Amino acid sequence: MSRRLAIVAWIALTAIMLSPGPAAAQRDEEARWFLGFPNWTIELYGGLSNFGRFLLQSPTIVPLVSAQRELTADNAFGFGGSIGATILPRTTVRLAFTHTSTELDYEDDTGNGSDLFDIGDVADLSSNILSIEAIRFLLPERIRLVPYGGLGFALAWWSLDDEEERDLISSGGDNTRLRLGGVGILGLQYRVSWHWRVRLEATTFGGGNPFSGEESFRPLTGFTIDEPTTVRQTLFRLAVAYTFGGPGRARRGRR
Numbered sequence: 324m325s326r327r328l329a330i331v332a333w334i335a336l337t338a339i340m341l342s343p344g345p346a347a348a349q350r351d352e353e354a355r356w357f358l359g360f361p362n363w364t365i366e367l368y369g370g371l372s373n374f375g376r377f378l379l380q381s382p383t384i385v386p387l388v389s390a391q392r393e394l395t396a397d398n399a400f401g402f403g404g405s406i407g408a409t410i411l412p413r414t415t416v417r418l419a420f421t422h423t424s425t426e427l428d429y430e431d432d433t434g435n436g437s438d439l440f441d442i443g444d445v446a447d448l449s450s451n452i453l454s455i456e457a458i459r460f461l462l463p464e465r466i467r468l469v470p471y472g473g474l475g476f477a478l479a480w481w482s483l484d485d486e487e488e489r490d491l492i493s494s495g496g497d498n499t500r501l502r503l504g505g506v507g508i509l510g511l512q513y514r515v516s517w518h519w520r521v522r523l524e525a526t527t528f529g530g531g532n533p534f535s536g537e538e539s540f541r542p543l544t545g546f547t548i549d550e551p552t553t554v555r556q557t558l559f560r561l562a563v564a565y566t567f568g569g570p571g572r573a574r575r576g577r578r
Contacts, residue, residue, distance in 0.1 A: 362409040362568035364417070366522070370560030372401035372423040377534045378542060379432065379549035382440045391432040392440040394534070394542065396448055399425035401558045405456075409568075413460040421526075421558060424449040427492065446492045447484035450556060452477050452528055454506050464514065473508035481533035483540050493541045500539060504530020504553065512564075522562040529553055 374396040382392050400423070407417025429442040456475030463469075479502045483494045510524035532554040534540050 362566050364407045364409075364415065364520075364564050364566045365404065366407075366417075366562045366564035367402075367404045368522075368524070368560040368562035369400065369402040370558055372399050372425065373557045373559070374398075374425065375555035376551060377427075377532060377554055378547055378551075380429075380542065380545035380547050382429075382545050390440065391434075391548065392429045392442075392545070393432045394427060394429055394445070396425040396427050399423055401560065403452075407458070413463060415458040415460075417456050417458060419452075419454045419456060421452045421454070421528075422449070423556070423558070429491075442491070449482045449484075451480040451482070452530075452556075454478070454528070456506055456508060458508065458510075460512070464512075467514050469512045469514070471508075471510050471512060473506070473510075475506040475508070477504050477506050477528050477530055478502075479504060479528065479530045481540075483533075490543055493543055495538075495541055497538070500533040502531030502533060504528055518566050520564040520566065522564060523560075524562060525557060525559050527555060527557045529555055 376393045376395055378394040380392050380394065382390055401421055402423075403419060403421035405417045405419035407415045409415050425448055426443070427445040427448050429440060429445060431438050431440040433440070454475050454477035456473050458471055458473040460469050460471045481500045481502065483492065483498050483500075505528075507527045507529070508524060510522050513521045515521060530553060532539075532551050534542070534554075535550045535552050
């Protein structure tokens with residue numbers, strides 16, 4: 324499934340970059356922008372990461388129909404940065420890095436409001452995600468407030484710290500798992516000045532589950548009912564961005 328997400332993201336990213344303008348003159352202008360790369364942007368960001376389900380289990384080796392728990396992760400602080408280039412009017416491609424450290428928890432999912440099978444601080448888990456993303460602004464960036472969206476694909480390193488052994492999770496001797504996936508982005512940009520921008524953004528990484536596959540982290544207790552091939556990580560973040568270049572440079576690039 325993660326491979327499919329990466330393929331879909333790549334097709335969508337290519338379509339955004341190659342989408343034709345309404346007239347031949349505009350297409351020529353966009354081609355010159357692409358060759359000139361008139362503006363580059365660096366940004367730093369931080370925010371709250373939220374995770375999906377890694378596993379669904381019966382808390383006992385012999386499955387109990389009425390008892391379930393899920394392995395998930397605490398909401399945690401995530402941070403990172405990116406560098407991007409304006410390749411077409413209103414279109415930016417950026418290379419981003421995001422780091423998040425969290426703690427794994429078992430949460431009762433029986434459905435009756437019980438917390439009988441809750442277990443906190445199962446193990447420490449961190450993710451390092453390298454992604455390439457195409458961002459499309461819905462309006463010209465000279466406007467103060469502009470919504471935008473984007474797609475891309477990502478490479479994630481999941482690291483498990485099970486040194487504080489509780490006999491619940493095992494890394495199998497290799498504390499790192501590498502997974503591929505896709506990226507979806509929705510955001511709102513406020514232009515403070517031509518060079519400085521502030522962005523509110525929700526970025527969702529949908530990639531391979533480090534607890535699924537031939538080489539994966541393994542639970543040591545319970546009976547696994549569902550082992551999703553993909554897992555979601557959503558980062559709600561605030562970013563500060565600085566753009567090198569400006570309208571004058573862009574005009575010179577179009578001559």
